[in-house]
Amino acid sequence: MSDPSTAPAADPEKAPSSADAAAAPLVVLDGVGVRMGSTQILRDVNLEIGPGEVVGLFGANGAGKTTALRLIATLIRPAQGAGTVLGADLASPDRYDVRRRIGMVGHVPGLFPELTLAENLQYAGRVAGVPTVRVPEALAAVGLSGAADRLAGASSHGMQRRTEFARELMIDRSLLLLDEPHSALDRNAVDLVEGLIERKAAEGGAVIVVSHDRDRINAIAHRSVELAGGTLT
Amino acid sequence: MTAGFWHQVRAVIDRDLLRERRSGDVLWITIPFGALALLLVPLAVGTDAELLREIGVGMYWVIVMLFGVLVAVGKASKETIPQQDASSLLGLDPAAGFIGRTVSSAILLLAFEVVVGVVAVGLYNLDVLGPAWLILTMIIAAIGLALLGTLTASIVNSTSAGTALVPLLVAPLSVPLLLGATQAYDGLRYGHAIVSWVLLMVAVATVVAMIGVLTARPLQES
Numbered sequence: 001m002s003d004p005s006t007a008p009a010a011d012p013e014k015a016p017s018s019a020d021a022a023a024a025p026l027v028v029l030d031g032v033g034v035r036m037g038s039t040q041i042l043r044d045v046n047l048e049i050g051p052g053e054v055v056g057l058f059g060a061n062g063a064g065k066t067t068a069l070r071l072i073a074t075l076i077r078p079a080q081g082a083g084t085v086l087g088a089d090l091a092s093p094d095r096y097d098v099r100r101r102i103g104m105v106g107h108v109p110g111l112f113p114e115l116t117l118a119e120n121l122q123y124a125g126r127v128a129g130v131p132t133v134r135v136p137e138a139l140a141a142v143g144l145s146g147a148a149d150r151l152a153g154a155s156s157h158g159m160q161r162r163t164e165f166a167r168e169l170m171i172d173r174s175l176l177l178l179d180e181p182h183s184a185l186d187r188n189a190v191d192l193v194e195g196l197i198e199r200k201a202a203e204g205g206a207v208i209v210v211s212h213d214r215d216r217i218n219a220i221a222h223r224s225v226e227l228a229g230g231t232l233t
Numbered sequence: 234m235t236a237g238f239w240h241q242v243r244a245v246i247d248r249d250l251l252r253e254r255r256s257g258d259v260l261w262i263t264i265p266f267g268a269l270a271l272l273l274v275p276l277a278v279g280t281d282a283e284l285l286r287e288i289g290v291g292m293y294w295v296i297v298m299l300f301g302v303l304v305a306v307g308k309a310s311k312e313t314i315p316q317q318d319a320s321s322l323l324g325l326d327p328a329a330g331f332i333g334r335t336v337s338s339a340i341l342l343l344a345f346e347v348v349v350g351v352v353a354v355g356l357y358n359l360d361v362l363g364p365a366w367l368i369l370t371m372i373i374a375a376i377g378l379a380l381l382g383t384l385t386a387s388i389v390n391s392t393s394a395g396t397a398l399v400p401l402l403v404a405p406l407s408v409p410l411l412l413g414a415t416q417a418y419d420g421l422r423y424g425h426a427i428v429s430w431v432l433l434m435v436a437v438a439t440v441v442a443m444i445g446v447l448t449a450r451p452l453q454e455s
Contacts, residue, residue, distance in 0.1 A: 075318055077454070096450075100324035110315030112248065114255040126244035127323040129236035151255070164319075171323070 023051045026086055026175055026206045027072055033080035034067055041067045042230045051204040056217035059227035065210045069177045073104050086174055103173035107180045109160035113153025117163045120152055124167045138166040158184040176200050176207040194220055238329050245333025259341045267300045267349045289357030290418045297346055298411050302403050305338040305382020327449035338379035346371045362421040370417045377410045377438035384445040391452040409437045
C-alpha cells in the first residue's frame with residue numbers, strides 16, 4: 001500500500017506553504033483498522049495530513065468513507081493500529097478534548113427538525129461556548145438571513161446543509177470533515193463551500209472532502225486518496 | 234473554549250422543551266391517552282365509588298409509571314446519529330446531556346402527573362391529603378422516572394438489543410418508585426409515617442442519577 005502522506009500534491013500551486021508543511025501533522029493514522037460487529041470496515045489505513053492541506057477522499061459506495069470520517073472525528077475508536085488527531089491519541093480520553101475543534105458536515109444533516117435554522121445555530125453556539133450574536137452573521141454568510149425563522153424540518157436539504165456550513169463558520173475549527181459537500185447545493189452555495197475550504201486551509205487548518213465528483217474535488221484539493229475495500233490506495 | 238457544564242445542561246433543557254412545544258407529543262398524545270386509561274378502569278371494575286376510591290391512587294401511579302417511562306425513553310432516544318455526532322463535536326459533555334434530557338423529561342412528566350392527577354381526583358373522588366407531601370412525592374416520582382427513562386434510552390441506544398430491553402431495565406427499578414408513591418399517599422390517608430417511603434424514592438432516584446452520570450460517557454462512546 002502506498003503511503004499517501006508522501007504522495008505529491010495534485011497541483012504544485014495549491015500545495016501548502018513550506019511553513020505549514022513543516023508543522024506537526026493534524027491527522028496521523030498508522031495501520032488503523034475499524035470493525036463494526038463482525039465486519040471489518042477499514043483495514044491498515046495509513047494517512048498523514050498537515051496544516052493547510054485539503055485532501056480529497058474518494059471511494060465507491062460502502063468503501064468506508066463515512067466510517068473514515070467518523071474515525072478522524074474521534075467519534076469511533078480504531079480496533080487496530082494507532083493514530084492521533086490534533087495531537088490527541090485516538091484510543092485515549094484525550095480525544096474528547098479536541099472534538100470541539102473538529103467540524104463535520106455529513107451527507108445526512110444533524111439539525112433538530114423542530115427547531116428553526118437560527119435556533120439550531122443558537123443551540124450549537126450555547127453548547128460550544130460561542131456567542132450567539134454570531135448567528136445572524138453566520139446565516140447571512142450562507143445566504144439564509146431570510147430563512148432564519150424557518151423550521152429545519154420544513155427546510156430543503158440544501159438549506160439544512162447551508163445551515164450546517166453556517167455552524168462551521170461560527171465555530172473556530174482546526175479540522176473540517178465534509179461528506180459530499182456539493183450535493184443538494186446550488187451554484188452560490190457551492191462557491192461558498194469552496195470559499196470556506198480555501199479559508200480553512202489558508203488559516204492553517206486541514207480539510208478532508210469526501211466526494212464522488214473527482215473533477216470538482218481535484219480542482220480544490222492538494223492531493224487525493226482513494227478507499228477501496230476498506231484500505232487506502 | 235467549550236461552554237461550562239451547567240451552561241450546556243441549560244442549553245439541552247431549552248432545546249428539548251422547545252422541541253416538545255413544537256411537536257406536542259406529551260401535550261396532545263400522552264396526556265389524553267393517560268386520562269383515557271384512567272377512564273377505562275371504571276369500565277372494568279364497575280362504578281362502585283368506594284372501590285374506585287380505594288384503588289384510585291394505585292391506578293393513578295401505575296398509569297404515571299407506564300406512560301412516564303414511555304415519555305422519558307421516547308424523548309431520550311429521539312436523537313439520530315447525525316444529531317448525536319453534531320452535539321459531540323460541539324463539545325457537549327455526555328453527563329451534561331444526560332442531566333439536561335432528564336430535567337426536560339421531568340418537567341414534562343410533572344405536567345403529565347398534574348393533569349392526569351386532576352382527572353383521577355375528579356373521576357375517583359380522591360381526597361387531596363397533605364398537599365405539600367403530595368407535591369413533593371410527585372416531583373420526586375417525576376425526577377426518578379425521568380432518570381430511569383433517560384438511562385434506559387442511553388443503554389438501548391448503545392446496544393444492538395433495541396427496545397426489547399426497555400421492560401427488563403425499567404421494571405425492577407420502577408417498582409420502588411411506585412411502592413414509595415402509593416405508600417406515601419396511604420400514609421397520609423391512615424396517619425402513618427411517610428418519610429421512609431419518600432426517602433426510598435429519593436434513594437432510588439439518587440442511585441439512578443449516579444449511574445446515569447457516571448456511565449454517560451462510556452455509553453455514548455460504545
